[in-house]
Amino acid sequence: MPAQNSATGAATGTAPLPPMHCLRHAVPGPPRLAALRTGTPVWLVSRHADVRQVLTDPRLNRSALYATDAPPITLAPNILDDPQSMLNIDGTDHQRLRRTVQRAFTPRAIARWRPWVASVVESLIDELIDAGSPADIVGAYTRPLPVSVISRLMGLDNLDSKRIGHWSDHALSATAYSAEEIATAMGEFYAFGTQVIVERRAAPGDDLVSSLITAAADGSMTEEQLVTLVIGLVIAGHETTMTSLGNALVYLLQEGREAWSRLAADEASASAATEQLLRGVPLGDTTDHMPGLLRRAVEEVEIGGVLIPAGSVVAADTNAANQDPGVFTSDLLTELFSPLAAPSLTFGAGPHHCLGAWLARMELELALHRLARRLPSLRLDEPVEGIDWRRGLLTRSPNALGVTW
Template sequence: MSAENSATGAGPGTTDAPLIPLHCLRHLEPGPPRLAALPTGTPVWLVSRHSDVRQVLTDPRLGRAPLYAPGAPPLALTPNIMDDPQSLLNLDGSDHQRLRRTVQRAFTPRAIARWRPWVASVVEGLLDELIDHGSPVDIVSAYTRPLPVAVISRLMGLDGLDGKRLAHWSDHALSATAYSAEAIRTAMGEFAAFGAEVIAERRAAPGEDLVSSLLAAAEESGDITEHQLVSLVIGLVVAGHETTMTTLGNALVYLLGDGREAWHRLAADEQSAAAATEQLLRAVPLGDSDVLPGLLRRTVEDVEIGGVVIPAGSVVAADTGAANHDPEMFTGDLVTELFSPLAAPMYTFGAGPHHCLGAWLARMELELALHRLARRLPSLRLTEPPEGIDWRRGLLTRSPNTLQVAW
């Protein structure tokens, strides 16, 4: 989306100034849209109120495609996976719906429910290995990273995928300031070649996996380009594990720290874990607002939002973090509301035509991961204070690089 500083070539584990956990961040005070600037100097309208954010995400007068129209102002200092004008993310209207239909059936609540027993077995297997390893352990390498990687690999028929190579590609795909433009282009070229190879293999030997069904749907549609297919495959690989890994890691930072009193209730039943998952998704952002100011759109005509007329051609950032904390809609904090139903829709997964395809899959993985972990390890604790956490830095998302725990 945007970057705070020019790329340095440093990796995401680079040590810099101390960072606070993401559940401790202060959010933009909800109010009328206000003008700011992206690090590129491009003016951006920051939209923060719950109702205004919904309008930005659902109003057809604001779109993703105009962000990449000829003559559009620059959004970021270095490239990332979101920059492809022909990708699912950056198409609007009928073009977007046609491409989205090729994959959305695999991510409906009913489809995801069929995966629940298998995902539960993956969770239990990882917990068996973690417990056999013994205390202490890095729960990122043992649990929060391998779980979503295993799930998306199985869904896409990518069993045996090299986790280190995937992490390398994903970090570059979501880089803000961590890597140089040249390093990002090189990594993304390798990632695209991997996607093309997977597509060629499935064409030669179709299976029951998501890539095979994607190719069948594309064949039926007849108007999806090879470039778009490759973009879909690598985009699903990244989105299918990165945000779940990030959310799970940040959730554990909260639950094993400031939210420690909730740990035993989280172990009680899956319903409690489901409620907590919704609140954690609402309250804990995926990254820092100075790196990711919001979900970007561009107006195609003058639009009034929250009493302010935003001119045609303007870049607008829907600050979902601020909207998810809008006191007009959400009256409590995580301590008091963790197991309560949401008072209003949260926008962590967006809204409108670009609502996250994998929302139900992420929910299910998080519910099972948190509930089973709390049930199996009721005495789990962090072995270091939050200020000592080693964070993944310079990416559009932020989560622990490592997180040492004991029991």
Template sequence: MTTEQRPVPDAPLVPLHCLRHAEPGPPRLAVLPTGTPVWVCTRHADVRQVLTDPRIGRAPLYAPDAPPITLIPNILDDPDSMLNSDGPEHQRVRRTVQRAFTPRAIARWRPWVASVVEELIDRLEDAGFPAEIIGSYSRPLPVAVISRLMDLDGLDPERLGRWSDHALSATAYTAEQIGTAMREFGHFGFQLITARRKEPGDDLVSSLVQAADQTGGVTEEQLTSLVCGLVVAGHETTMTTLGNALVYLLGEDRAAWARIGADPQAATAATEQLLRTIPLGDSTTFPGMLRRTLAEVEIGGVTIPAGAVVAADSAAANHDPDVYPAGPVDLFAPVGTPSLTFGAGPHHCLGAWLARMELELALHSLARRLPGLRLTAPADAIDWRQGLLTRSPQTLEVAW
């Protein structure tokens, strides 16, 4: 079979909701920027199989015989991370944290998160317009939530943003710059763990340390990696999704904006559709979540050899016409088949319910309080955060 190389487009960047996704079809052979062949899966059923089949895992990507998958490693390439373990080892680390992220546990945080949302909108209104909504709303909300959840009060948001950008860098920074930032970040995580072990509190880090010490089997490196990963994941994806959702709603769907503000249930439904239809980033440098086969496996009628790298393109799968209606998206229709935005199987995103809650509250309250909110410049004038695995507005000026 011939291989396919995705070129990096020279055209101006378009909003994420305007991206054209790969046409769903059988797994096809492409090439990573490193030159390593990769089987790209785009159909919903195929992507779900890649994410749930025990014969396809993350750990084999870092085996001694594994081919290179990234030109410059980032936080996703940490061999000590929960992400890059499989089977019993993965479950052992995951059990130390998953109770804090169940729907029931997250529901207890809802009143407090709602109060943070209202406070941020108060500040936005008091400052007047035009206003820059990423720095005043989309970024500080998830930072405040993860900081409270992990008791990180006093952590400089700019420092956190710098670590996060380096952690998820694709082409924005050099290997040396990423290495320096990750060492600083890791030192911060280690110090945080040490402090909570000496003086535990009522926060997620303390509970992680206590669970790890009681159950055993979790190394200090794994625990540090887990804490740092939660800090990044706890704010980056929510900030990215909220910023991109505002680009769409304020620029193209004013009727939906009004309905989201008028009805909390409409905000809940719209959140699911926005999570399904707007990807976190481009696919030019990241064709999907990577896995590697442990044995020969058939996916979508195609035999994939043992030791092959496979990419699960969830963005394409979330638009599979055999699963979801084609044409314009009805933001208020039930999603039906769960999307693959948060993955599936053993590696399903722990923070999925937290992200949903933050997005629902952020969109509903903002639309209710500021029904006339609008962008002050066209979408083609947006300054985008580039060179990362995610893409969202760097800044977004609004008025009301």
């Protein structure tokens, strides 16, 4: 990995990175042995059916990755490696924690937010147009939209987007920061979450944090789990949408330019395109980390005709699975507005399926439809080879993206 100062700085002495929609993925096949950056052997699973099995089979779980006999899986632990977080707890304990959150993220609950999210989208487009062309669409649109939405949902109206971005980058670091830098940033983030809980206990409101505090009052989660849940939701609530929207615009304003007018036509077309873009444009690449969502086998299990021994670490490569030629065509140009042939695995599957999936879908659909409708001549103001990418993280998207109209 070339030298870097931070996730927001360009790597030194490297060729330009390709846009995310241009990445080549492993040809899906039977599970095969590879190795994590720590040297730990890992079974890499890439076919759609096999990946879905890994994510839904109770014989493969997250908590076993942090058992006392578990091999090392990361060089510098990030927020995903907290053994007490909801992500890394399985079974009834996980279900109990998940129930405290999921009511806010059901399709019915998200539908109630739609008019307000649409108003945020329109306000941001108004500000973009008023500021004039050219503009940075990331700073003006793809970053502030999801931050505004999660801030409102959690009652964090004074959320500092730059500070949250700093903590999020460290929380999702693969190689961008040292273990010491990550620990310092996570300490600050944890203190932020602790203070939010203290303030909300003193003055509860009609927001997700207050709901979590009420649910935790029965002893269903520890204080540490409550804080971790709050800061985890802040990250999850904006990171996926910001990343997906930025990468989708790189595609749509370049190779997918002919689809722009159809996106503007109606929300149904934007909804179909959103599903295909989430499937076809990955959130991260494999430059700095092993692809896939990790699990560990708690007993011997057969996956795709291969017997995986108990105790093995398994990586479910959702990017490859989403491009599996036995299930999908990878041609976004012709399939952008077609129904998915099978469920996308971008948000995972099974017990740990992303809680915010419906919220992210709704934000992306509205953001693309309204932007295409209001700015039909929107186009990139720079070659894709010159894009400044967020690097060294578990996700990759533009730091900035110049556009004009």
